[in-house]
Amino acid sequence: MLDALTLDQLRVFVSIADSGSFRAAARSLGRAQSGLSSAIANLETELRVVLFDRSQHRPVLTEAGATLLAEARTLLIRADAFRARANSFHQGVEAGLRVALDPLLSLPKVARVVSRFHLQFPSVRLELDTTPMTSALAMVLDGRCDLGLTAADEQDAHIASEVIGEIDGMIAVCRADHPLAGREAGETWTTVDLSGHLQIVISDPSARSQGRNFGVLSQKTYRVGDLATKHALILAGVGWGNLPLWIIADDISAGRLARVALAAHRAGEPAPLTLYAISRIDRPFGPAASGLCRMLSDDFGRRRTRPAPSRPA
DSSP, rough: OOTTOOOHHHHHHHHHHHHHOOOOOOOHSSSOOOHHHHHHHHHHHHHHOOEESSSSSSSSOOOHHHHHHEEEEEEEEHHHHHHHHHHHHTTTTTSSEEEOOOOTTTTTHHHHHHHHHHHTTTTTEEEEEOTTTHHHHHHHTTTTTTTEEEEEOOOOOTTTEEEEEEEOOOOEEEEETSGGGOTTTTTBBOHHTTTTSSSEOOOOOOOGGGGGGGOOOOSSSSSSSSSHHHHHHTTSOOOEEEEEEHHHHHHTTTTSSOOOOBTTSSSOOOOOOEEEEEEESSSOOOOHHHHHHHHHHHHEEEEEESSOOOOOO
């Protein structure tokens, strides 16, 4: 029934509805008004409905026309997306991009980058997977992700690694009324002091980290799977732990959390961590992945290139 329906007819239909007249639509489309009239007549014949009431000075959408207008817009949007996806294949732009994100990355910064990425690569389907610690490398190695963004300085012969910037280091914190918050200026807590205090740490499911502990200083630990759970438990006073500054800055300012002065860490702000973009050497970056890395580098900067120290859990 609708085999003769064309995208051109739908574009004419939408243009007339938007501009309010055949003449204005013809001017907007750069076409003869008679051609637009023929296109609408053919469309109405194909659909077997009247789209415009032409009895007035200006065409007015009929009830059927008003209902079908929304469907026409949807079809045109999908057609444009289909064409953009096809063009991306012709131009070598990836159809989709799967990215493993280190949870230490500031999500507000990541969101700004993704917003710019979408404007430049609207046809590329982006999938973001937040993965703890060394898991990004594992997900890139086994092909689950095309690109990994990680602060873990992990090496593998099958991985190409590029430094694209820095992220804030981890800060040891506890609730403001926790016993570890009460320390005189200049004094620090040793591992002996910490042995009786519960530490909240992130579990790393990657096989590469089995048997390794990153920044675990207490004898008593609770293990959780993500930073949000860890943050909630520390805010509740369950224990202490290391968290990225972007998550806890407001809590520290508001007095909900306090820093834990660790003898194992140097005084002052934690050293920044190097941010690496990793990919399999047999799967080089395409235009979209390269563009995403450039945008990340713009936001996270290139201030240091030496390997980052192992980060706390």
